[in-house]
Amino acid sequence: MCKHYLYSILCISTSLCFKPFRCRSLPAQRKYMRSPPIPEMATQEVQLSETLAHLKTESDTLKGKLEEERAKLHDVELHQVAEKVEGLGQFVMKTRRTLKGHGNKVLCMDWCKDKRRIVSSSQDGKVIVWDAFTTNKEHAVTMPCTWVMACAYAPSGCAVACGGLDNKCSVYPLSLDKNENLAAKKKSVAMHTNYLSACSFTNSDMQVRLSRMGEDTCSSFVTALHHFFDLTELFKVFRHVLHDFMSLQGCDKKANVWDMRSGQCIQSFETHESDINSVRYYPSGDAFASGSDDATCRLYDLRADREVAIYSKESIIFGVSSVDFSLSGRLLFGGYNDYTINVWDVLKGTRVSILFGHENRVSTLRVSPDGTAFCTGSWDHTLRTWA
């Protein structure tokens, strides 16, 4: 009954104010009749291939023009401008806490806004909520599938969302009552095609952004955490959420910027040489960093519409799984498949530190909301907080 209710809310919300978005589809193509070929058909076929060729030429011309426009404004490199900035000193960062409890690879983690709780998900099918100061486990939920690839903490701290190979995003309300069966209270948002690779809440508990593996689309769904859901509440929520309308997505080698209101991809960057695994906004929102299997992290400025920095070294040959900025945006942390964390000076483009500790790939990395620490999850089954 509850599931049915949720579905109908989705339908209502969809038609009224918020479309789940994909690339816009074009007006329906002419339908061709199933009759024997006549000379007219042959002409149509020729016309079609001419149109195709014409479109391809236009597309190539546009690509050239795009590069030209971008190049015109490329008057200097970021690290050149940053030469006058003071260099950073030595950094001493180390593991402060190790969170043990997962039975298999940790795939994803997220911080709660209270700056001390963490949610993590693992290949063992478990989603655990930890108190990062004390390392105590506060909640543990077993998902019906293994490979829980994505998890996120709701802004209120009252719920977590997670999903993976089960092709859907489930939202679990967190309660203080340890005896309560969390699994019974979950709400699901079904996805149908492809497994969930990333999810995050917008500024509200009511909406999650979801990304599917390898798909060039970005979707947003209403979570409907509460049993009784008034439509007026729904409208209030959407007005609030509209301020949080931009979304980053890494899809294969491309990094895309989506405007959730129109469902359009407004900017696209393809400079990585291999799949992108992670994208994170720079704190001001004017830029973002990406980490890729090509062993580099890159910084893209949204207003200059181009890549402005590459963070790489010849000695680093393993892919980056996860990136995040420190609070001021001066430091970029990257979790790598060679078990290390590299810390980069964002402005100068140099590496300031390399951190060891994990015994297998670092799969996920997030800086805490107040910037006092960052947490990493690894295939070695543990999470570590560093400061």
Next chain:
Amino acid sequence: MSSKMQSSGSIAQARRTVQQLRLEASIERIKVSKASSDLMRYCGEHAKNDPLLMGIPASENPFKDKKPCTVL
């Protein structure tokens, strides 16, 4: 017949690509020098509030272990 469907499918795809490229080509851009100096300014303004950058005393950082006190 099927090849026609294929070409109409790829025409749709090509039209989408052209539309997308037109959109991307027409956005407003600023110079890298301006964008870089804005990034630098942001870093500078917020540097003092960045605990991982500046380092905060162990007593204030809940993750760093406090030094044991000895009672003399």
